[in-house]
Amino acid sequence: MTEAKIISALNEENFSHFSKTYVPSRxxxxxxPSNAHPEVLSALSLNPIGHLDEAYISLMSDVQQLLRYTWQCNNRLTLPMSGTGSAAMEASIANFIEEGEKILIAKKGYFGDRLVDMATRYKADVSVMEKPWGESFSYEEIKYEIETKKPAIFAIVHAETSSGVLQPLNGIGEVCRKNNCLFLVDAVTSLGALELLIDEWKIDLAYSCSQKGLSCPPGLSPFTMNKRAEDKLSSRKTKVPNWYLDLSLLNKYWGSDRVYHHTAPVNMNFAIREGLRLIANGGxxxxxxxxxxxxxxxxxxxxxxxxxxxxxxxxxxxxxxxxxxxxxxxxxxxxxxxxxxxxxxxxxxxxxxxxxxxxxxxxxxxxxxxxxxxxxxxxxxxxxxxxxxxxxxx
Amino acid sequence: MTEAKIISALNEENFSHFSKTYVPSRxxxxxxPSNAHPEVLSALSLNPIGHLDEAYISLMSDVQQLLRYTWQCNNRLTLPMSGTGSAAMEASIANFIEEGEKILIAKKGYFGDRLVDMATRYKADVSVMEKPWGESFSYEEIKYEIETKKPAIFAIVHAETSSGVLQPLNGIGEVCRKNNCLFLVDAVTSLGALELLIDEWKIDLAYSCSQKGLSCPPGLSPFTMNKRAEDKLSSRKTKVPNWYLDLSLLNKYWGSDRVYHHTAPVNMNFAIREGLRLIANGGxxxxxxxxxxxxxxxxxxxxxxxxxxxxxxxxxxxxxxxxxxxxxxxxxxxxxxxxxxxxxxxxxxxxxxxxxxxxxxxxxxxxxxxxxxxxxxxxxxxxxxxxxxxxxxx
Known part of the structure; x- marks a missing residue:
């Protein structure tokens, strides 16, 4: 390749001199998203290191431990997924639904609709229970639907950002266990901000985001799953129909093997470690x-x-x-x-x-x-x- | 909820006082990943703004124009996906393959294998042509396979990071058009670094990453597709079996409608604008x-x-x-x-x-x-x- 050849071929139609990147202060x-903590932004702008560097591996362990504290759980499989909140929402569906499996979705706002859309794409047999935007479900209503519909997964949004409703979750985990059903909770707007006790409330699967309670920019989605969910995952008959969000592959990277899956968004992980650390240090x-x-x-x-x-x-x-x-x-x-x-x-x-x-x-x-x-x-x-x-x- | 109740319930097993986030300089x-440019890190650490803020919408347009210049194309649908390189790789498969469709993958290293894995998950009819890790394919070999196998998509890695091979792409686009086949190129290790002319080389679909030629941290995956690819996408009989990477939804957010899809990783987009700007300003x-x-x-x-x-x-x-x-x-x-x-x-x-x-x-x-x-x-x-x-x- 000669220099002359390159120059003659260039299309300058989309070229212009842009000024330095700037955004107004809001x-x-x-x-x-909410504003990020200044210490989080400072961690975010550290120079990247390799995603297999021992210093990064050690940072990953910190992030996992801090996430377990923040989720209030001891789940081995606790990690931030490499996408915004909806990526982990999709992972919760993609990994745990096989074609024709029953999912019951309690819908009381926009994000319930999104769960329905995703579950449909993964060919679940979707049942929906519904409330107007601004109301919550009672324990009895949920219990009745789970006992009647007998779904493999029951999914509900803890904190509905579209309506401003906080859904009480007490007792639902128990009902799910009695009915051989996984309890999936969307905690996008509650993790690191509102009482959320994954183990005590018997939540089997949960996901969140980085840009709300955790005071980070958007870009990661914390996820956690317990042994019941692991068992369901390992009993799948078919391969997870999504590579990027395949938890068995992610587990090899975030688990003890540290086998390369995708290149991690390292700087966002620097940031989330700092956001989680500030929460833990404050209590x-x-x-x-x-x-x-x-x-x-x-x-x-x-x-x-x-x-x-x-x-x-x-x-x-x-x-x-x-x-x-x-x-x-x-x-x-x-x-x-x-x-x-x-x-x-x-x-x-x-x-x-x-x-x-x-x-x-x-x-x-x-x-x-x-x-x-x-x-x-x-x-x-x-x-x-x-x-x-x-x-x-x- | 009383304060006392919260305190009594807390599990402190995973609590510890971590020190401020630090990583060694490498x-x-x-x-x-490669090191990020200092100006990119400075843009990355600006305080987030809303993903529907007019200032962000304007930044998105800058990113798209700068990407078109860097890709050397005029494709309307040119955007950074909200995940690392493998996310856009998967989008290229998920959106363009329907069950049973033929894809021909030219495999000469690790990332060819990954394409095969993904295409299998989306139930493509996968054909593979193969070379030892360290060699490239000739134009004639590729032409023969496309003419014989008649795939709907032909996929090849431009720059194989696993073997260190640069695959010549001249003429392949023409062969694909003659055989009614989409030409898909993995440009993870070439975009912003090596001669790559999307329009002139008649590449229909391409994806890359942020952490190599673009001098950004990992976290975004630039993607571009032309009218031929848009036509294939809009002629799908089934919904894209992946919500996060669904290009018809992403198009509504990055296209003229700006309809909310997922919360964008805004800070990574500040960073990529700056990385692309530095390339354009340098030529x-x-x-x-x-x-x-x-x-x-x-x-x-x-x-x-x-x-x-x-x-x-x-x-x-x-x-x-x-x-x-x-x-x-x-x-x-x-x-x-x-x-x-x-x-x-x-x-x-x-x-x-x-x-x-x-x-x-x-x-x-x-x-x-x-x-x-x-x-x-x-x-x-x-x-x-x-x-x-x-x-x-x-």
Missing amino acids: LLLGPG LDNVWYRHNTNAKKLWKGLESLGMELHVSEDYRLPTLTTVKIPPAVDGDGFRNHLLRKFGIEIGNGLGELSGKVWRIGLMGFNSSEENVDRLLNLFDTELKKYSIFESSTF | LLLGPG LDNVWYRHNTNAKKLWKGLESLGMELHVSEDYRLPTLTTVKIPPAVDGDGFRNHLLRKFGIEIGNGLGELSGKVWRIGLMGFNSSEENVDRLLNLFDTELKKYSIFESSTF
Whole structure:
């Protein structure tokens, strides 16, 4: 290859001189991502090392131990998957469903729908139990459906980011064991933020994400599975129809063999180790307490401004609050105003709640009294500017 | 939930006080990851912003334009997938294979094997053409197999990291078009480093990674597909059996609709924008020239030290050199010595070449004259210490 040949062949159509990469500074109080902790960002920007380097192998062990503490479990197979939360959600389906197997999905928001979509692609026999977006299931309802449908897997979202509902999980693990069913929990918006006891609650399989309770950027999805799930996996008759998310291959890399599977996103693993370490050093109980306290302060503040919360206090989600957009207010206008003028992101409603609620997240590093005060102050002073009646009341 | 209840329930078995996350500084001259450019690490550690924020949407467009330049194509559907290289490899199979469809895979190393494994999981009718690890296929051999087997897809690795072979691709695209077959190229170790002209070479589908030519950490996998591939995708009879990697959904997020699919790994996208920008600003032709020149310097230097290269110069890969471990040398001992004493990583052989060759990578930011000099100097002074005959000759 000569230099001249290269130059003559180049297509410059998509060439331009871009400036150095820059993004504006935001306070992310929406459904996620949330802001990363400064120490996490500092770990993230360490120079990469090899994914088979002994220093990396040792870091992997730290991450696994810290994840076990944060999940409150002793599961051997506990690891961060190399993709955002939906990757581990898909792994939970792909590895444990064989064609025609029954899965029962408790659907009460957007992420229940996603589980249904995934399970269908893996050719499960899907049953759905459903609640309006903003309600939770009772223990009795779930027990009845499991006993009646006899699924191989029962899947439910612990913290529904689309509706702002915290689903009580007490007792369900016991029902699943009695009915020879795996208990699968989506903990995307609860891990590292809300009470979650994988072993005590007899949860067989769970997944989460890095960008909420763990104060990291998005890019990894923590996953854990117990012996019951391992047994189901090893009794598969067919190969897992997904290579990247195949847990038997991932187990060889994250287990004691450390056999190369895919090149790990090493820097994201530096970051998650730091995010998990900050949680452990602060104490998981203190982290849970902080999230509860700040959420209650937000709820009280919003109500005292005359706003109405979408979800009943009994099962309201501390990490993500859905607050009704007052009828006389331009919801998108106010959101954009907060973002452009104050650099604060809050979320629009998803799916059927779009335009009806805003979604306010207080997660990980961002769950602080200071952030609650800052936001309440802006609701107090700025919201009236977005009344569509051009009056100051709503 | 009371504070007392939380505290009593906590399992402290996996708790310990870890120190701040730290990894040693390494010069990564193995098969990848390679060191990231300092400006890339600085972009990586910017605070995350929302994946639907207008500033992020604009950054996504920059990334897509810069990728089109680096791929040398005008494909609308050009995007980085949210996983490491193998994720995009799997996307190339999952989206374009339907049960029973024919794929022909040209296998000449480890990553050909991986394509076979993936295609089997998606129930393709797999044909394989094979060469020893260290050789390449001729145009005539490929043409004959495509004309005989009539596959729906022909897949080949451009730069085989396991063997150190650069596969010439000239003319194959034309053969594929004449035989109504998609041309799929694995460019993991060539994108942003070696001459690669997606449009001119009539490549229909290609994927790569972030941690080699692009000087980023691992975590994203650039992907591109043309109109022929889009047509095949839209003529599928069945849903893509993989949700995370479903290109029709990804297209809605990266295309003009910007419909939420999964939460993007935003920080990795900050990083890849910067890595691509540095390539564009330096000029792709200069980048290719630098990789070729430094590799030749390395080859000459190794040979002048009496070492033998595994691959014939005709199809030797500039980004990854396989050099034979002299029979009298303890290969692992020397590698570990370089790592522990000098902080330099070189790779062991993979698969059948394990213990027979070392793999030396000069990719992206790490392809520099200085790194070549440094490594050659260490081969000159340190290798003799690892002769198993305890003599200074080998």
